[in-house]
Each structure stands twice: as structure tokens, then as C-alpha cells.
Amino acid sequence: MARRRSVTRRAGGGRKIPPGVMLAIVLVAGGLVLVGVQAGRNGGFGQTVQQAGDGAAGAAGAAATQPARAGEGFFARLGGMWTAHSRVEELERENQELQAWRELAERLAERNARYEALLRMPVDAFGEGADVESSIAAQLVLDSGGPFTRTLVANAGADHGVRVGYIAVNENGLIGRVVSVGARSARILMLDDYNSRIPVMGEASRVRAVLAGQATRPPDLYTSPFQMQSPRLDFIVGAQSLREGERVVTSGDGGLYPRGIPVGVARASGDGQWRVALAASQRPIDFVRILPYVGIERPETALVEDDGPPLNSVSSVDVVGREVTQAAPTAPTPAPPVVRPRPAVTAAASPPAQPVQRAPEPEPQPETPAPQPAEPQE
Amino acid sequence: MALRAPSRGVLRAWGLALAIASVILPALPLGPLFAQPPLPLAVLWAAYGWAAEDETGWRAPLALAMLGLLHDQLAGGPYGLFAVIYLSAYLVGRVAAQVMSAPNLVSLWGGFIVTALLTVGIAYFVAPLGLGRNVSVGPYAEAALITAILFPIVRPLYMGASGSVRAGVRR
Numbered sequence: 001m002a003r004r005r006s007v008t009r010r011a012g013g014g015r016k017i018p019p020g021v022m023l024a025i026v027l028v029a030g031g032l033v034l035v036g037v038q039a040g041r042n043g044g045f046g047q048t049v050q051q052a053g054d055g056a057a058g059a060a061g062a063a064a065t066q067p068a069r070a071g072e073g074f075f076a077r078l079g080g081m082w083t084a085h086s087r088v089e090e091l092e093r094e095n096q097e098l099q100a101w102r103e104l105a106e107r108l109a110e111r112n113a114r115y116e117a118l119l120r121m122p123v124d125a126f127g128e129g130a131d132v133e134s135s136i137a138a139q140l141v142l143d144s145g146g147p148f149t150r151t152l153v154a155n156a157g158a159d160h161g162v163r164v165g166y167i168a169v170n171e172n173g174l175i176g177r178v179v180s181v182g183a184r185s186a187r188i189l190m191l192d193d194y195n196s197r198i199p200v201m202g203e204a205s206r207v208r209a210v211l212a213g214q215a216t217r218p219p220d221l222y223t224s225p226f227q228m229q230s231p232r233l234d235f236i237v238g239a240q241s242l243r244e245g246e247r248v249v250t251s252g253d254g255g256l257y258p259r260g261i262p263v264g265v266a267r268a269s270g271d272g273q274w275r276v277a278l279a280a281s282q283r284p285i286d287f288v289r290i291l292p293y294v295g296i297e298r299p300e301t302a303l304v305e306d307d308g309p310p311l312n313s314v315s316s317v318d319v320v321g322r323e324v325t326q327a328a329p330t331a332p333t334p335a336p337p338v339v340r341p342r343p344a345v346t347a348a349a350s351p352p353a354q355p356v357q358r359a360p361e362p363e364p365q366p367e368t369p370a371p372q373p374a375e376p377q378e
Numbered sequence: 379m380a381l382r383a384p385s386r387g388v389l390r391a392w393g394l395a396l397a398i399a400s401v402i403l404p405a406l407p408l409g410p411l412f413a414q415p416p417l418p419l420a421v422l423w424a425a426y427g428w429a430a431e432d433e434t435g436w437r438a439p440l441a442l443a444m445l446g447l448l449h450d451q452l453a454g455g456p457y458g459l460f461a462v463i464y465l466s467a468y469l470v471g472r473v474a475a476q477v478m479s480a481p482n483l484v485s486l487w488g489g490f491i492v493t494a495l496l497t498v499g500i501a502y503f504v505a506p507l508g509l510g511r512n513v514s515v516g517p518y519a520e521a522a523l524i525t526a527i528l529f530p531i532v533r534p535l536y537m538g539a540s541g542s543v544r545a546g547v548r549r
Contacts (some may be wrong), residue, residue: 146453147517
């Protein structure tokens with residue numbers, strides 16, 4: 001007490017500054033000097049020290065916060081245990097939804113692949129003369145599957161432009177022909193139906209035949225699971241030239257099918273007959289392209305633009321002669337400019353021959369103005 | 379707790395569902411396993427069984443005609459072909475029910491085989507009328523044969539087990 005009083009007294013009397021205040025003042029002054037020294041400078045000892053200090057502080061901070069973070073995770077897990085059951089249920093529900101989406105995606109991918117395969121069909125797969133640009137893609141929705149007929153129903157009909165007689169193909173080959181059309185569906189008679197008869201030919205040998213559907217026995221589930229009994233080749237012209245494994249295409253005879261659509265492969269059966277393993281039945285038929293095709297009309301029904309005189313009114317000789325000879329004009333017509341060759345001269349003794357445009361000779365004036373003569377080209 | 383045997387009505391309902399399925403399934407693009415053949419003609423079972431049990435009712439022939447027309451529509455064939463076949467099986471079944479005084483499983487099976495064969499004969503004459511002379515009844519005969527082989531398995535769906543019911547009806 002006496003000492004404190006004495007210090008105070010000395011401060012008040014001799015103005016003696018306490019040591020703490022003195023230190024503070026020194027430090028403030030030193031700080032000011034330090035600031036004044038660093039002002040306007042990059043780098044230097046101060047910055048190095050600052051960076052080193054930051055590094056050390058960071059390491060220390062990381063070491064210090066690690067236990068805190070571990071504790072935070074622990075408490076989060078501890079709190080999550082209270083909601084684990086509901087979260088598992090939510091995840092299972094979400095997983096089921098994802099499974100459904102996955103199945104949908106796989107189906108769409110498969111359908112997309114089938115569409116792409118259809119769109120990549122080469123042009124020659126449609127045969128000659130088929131209107132490929134107007135083809136209609138459709139999906140098969142019904143399969144007769146009955147014991148009597150072999151037909152398919154596609155989901156495109158008159159509203160989509162399908163007509164009776166159009167041709168159904170897929171990426172493998174010919175399927176059949178549209179035999180009935182509804183507003184939104186069309187029934188396709190398959191090649192292996194017993195009522196199907198189409199003219200075909202060997203692609204290499206050009207052997208002509210008629211492909212006759214059989215469908216008298218169920219499909220062989222191991223060798224040809226998607227077709228009934230293979231259609232038979234009837235009325236073969238030059239059967240000795242037909243080869244085993246030769247590609248069979250439509251011949252176009254009869255005008256119902258374009259020429260050149262792949263039908264299948266020729267196979268010699270044990271009973272001495274030729275059959276065709278249908279190309280379109282190599283796999284299940286699900287999508288088809290329906291091609292408009294207008295074949296050759298029968299002469300009896302075809303429209304004639306220039307019917308001319310009846311054949312029995314004049315002799316055929318007269319008709320032919322009138323086609324090749326011009327009838328004598330009733331009124332004089334201007335003669336066309338005639339180019340007459342000059343007398344024959346040798347190419348070496350004369351300059352290059354120039355066509356001479358001859359003035360029209362005076363002729364009787366026609367009723368119509370005469371055409372102006374062509375100007376000589378320079 | 380012992381399981382109760384299903385009632386007759388339940389069995390008949392299942393039989394009707396099976397008959398409808400045998401008409402619809404071949405028309406769906408499900409592959410060769412669901413074609414006909416090898417899928418049996420379940421409507422023949424129904425026709426034979428309903429003929430034995432529903433002797434005075436009008437529902438059985440009407441239902442068979444409707445199923446036949448539905449089959450014709452789906453198969454793309456002429457309307458009436460399958461209706462004729464199924465109704466003829468119904469009529470043959472009626473005759474068989476009158477002939478058999480004390481039917482058992484073997485006699486019922488034999489009666490069904492005869493019925494199926496007769497429908498093959500009817501199809502042989504009727505199918506060319508609507509589908510042309512090139513038509514073959516071979517696949518139908520195979521389907522009818524498969525149907526006949528499977529008859530004992532599905533018989534409870536279409537007809538009673540013993541002749542007592544038939545005798546009772548006949549009274």
C-alpha cells in the first residue's frame with residue numbers, strides 16, 4: 001500500500017510511467033514502424049514470414065479441427081439412425097421406380113434399334129419400281145396364329161394411306177401382301193399361307209417359279225421357329241439350273257410385286273421338291289414397312305390416252321403408215337431452212353467448211369406468218 | 379384348417395376364362411408357343427362339358443357362338459367357321475350325354491375324342507367353303523388331338539366328376 005502510493009506519487013510528482021504502459025507504447029511504435037517499412041513493397045522478409053505463418057496456422061488449424069469434424073460425423077450418424085428405417089423405405093421405393101425406368105429404357109432402346117434396322121434397309125430390298133419414299137412403317141399387333149390362315153395385322157390402315165395390294169417387307173425380306181384394310185389396321189397375308197401364290201425367280205440362275213404357301217404343319221421350333229412349313233416352288237422353269245442355297249427373289253411377273261424383293265433361300269426337300277426358307281421369318285416379325293406398289297395394268301383396264309381410230313376400221317397397214325408418214329398439208333407451210341452441203345472438196349485445198357445459210361426460196365405465202373430465219377452465228 | 383374345394387360355379391368360371399384365353403392368346407404376337415397348335419382348343423372342352431351339364435339352357439350355345447365369332451375375327455378367317463365347329467361340338471356333346479347312361483372318366487374321354495374327330499371332319503368340309511380348296515385342316519387336326527389328350531386334366535372345369543349330376547339333370 002505504501003509502495004503503491006509511492007509509485008503513484010512518483011508518477012504524479014516525477015511523472016514516472018508504469019512499465020506496462022511503456023511496453024504498450026513501444027509496441028505501438030514498433031508496429032507503426034513496421035507498417036511504414038512494408039508500405040509500397042511486395043515480397044520481402046515480411047511477406048515470407050507471413051506466408052510461413054499462414055502455413056503453420058493452417059496445419060495447426062487442420063489438426064485442431066479434425067477431432068471436431070469427426071465428432072460432427074459421429075453425431076450426424078447418430079442422429080441419422082433415428083430416420084434410418086424411413087430412409088431405407090424411401091430408397092427401396094426409389095429403386096423400384098428406377099427399375100421400372102430401366103426396363104422402359106431397355107424396351108425403348110430395343111424398339112429404337114428395330115426402327116433403325118428398318119430405316120437402314122437398302123433400297124434394293126424393296127424391289128424395282130417400289131415407291132420407297134411413300135412407304136409406311138407399322139407395328140404388328142395381331143398374329144392370326146390359327147390353324148387355318150397365316151395372316152398378320154399391322155397398326156396402319158386407310159387413315160395412314162394403306163391400300164389393298166400394298167406390299168409388306170421387313171429388313172430381312174418380303175412378308176406378304178395387304179389383303180384387307182381398316183381405318184387404322186391392315187391385314188397382311190403371309191407368304192406361307194396356303195392361299196399365297198407369288199411369282200419368284202432364282203437370283204443367280206434366273207429360274208422362274210411360283211412360290212406356293214403350304215402352312216400344313218406347325219413350325220419347327222428348332223430350325224425355323226417363326227414360319228410354318230416352308231412354301232413350295234411350283235411350275236419351275238428350268239429346275240435343273242436351280243441351286244441349293246440360292247437366293248430367291250420376286251420376279252415381278254404378273255405385276256403384283258416389284259421385281260427383286262428378297263424372298264428366301266432355295267432348299268431341296270427330301271421329296272424331290274424345292275422349298276424356300278423364308279427370309280422374313282428368320283426372326284419374329286414385329287415391325288414392317290408397307291410399300292405402295294402399282295403394278296402393270298391389264299390392257300383391258302388400262303386407260304388409253306390416244307385411242308385413235310378403231311383397229312377394225314382401217315387396215316393395220318394404213319395405221320402403221322399413217323404413224324410414219326406425214327399427211328400432205330392442205331395449206332402451204334413455210335419450208336424449214338435447209339442446209340445444203342457444198343460440193344465435195346478436199347480438206348487440204350480449201351479452208352474449213354462453213355455452213356452456208358441459204359435464204360429461203362420464194363414460196364407461196366402461208367396463212368400464218370412465216371418464222372424468222374435464224375440469225376447466222378458468229 | 380382344411381381347404382374347401384371350389385364350388386361348381388367357380389370351376390365353370392375358370393373354364394370360361396380358359397376358353398376365352400385359348401381364343402385370344404393365339405392372336406397375340408407372342409411367338410410360336412402360343413400358336414394353335416400347339417395351344418389346345420379349349421372351347422371344345424367347354425362345348426363338350428356345357429353340353430353335358432347345361433342341357434336346357436340357352437347360355438351355352440350362345441356363348442359358344444360368340445366365342446366362335448370372336449375366334450373368326452381374330453384369325454382373319456370367314457365369320458362362322460369356328461362358330462360352326464364349336465356349336466357342332468356342342469351338339470355332338472349333347473348326343474354323347476344322352477347316350478352315356480353311367481359315364482366315368484374313360485367314357486367321357488372317349489366321348490370327347492369322338493367329338494374332336496367329328497369336328498375335324500366338319501372342318502374338312504366347311505373350311506374349303508370359306509377359305510378355298512387349298513386350305514388344309516392338318517393344323518386344326520393337330521390342335522384337336524392335343525385338346526383331346528389334355529381333356530382329363532381340365533375336365534373338372536367343364537363337367538362334374540360322376541354321372542350322378544348328369545343323372546340328376548336327366549331326371
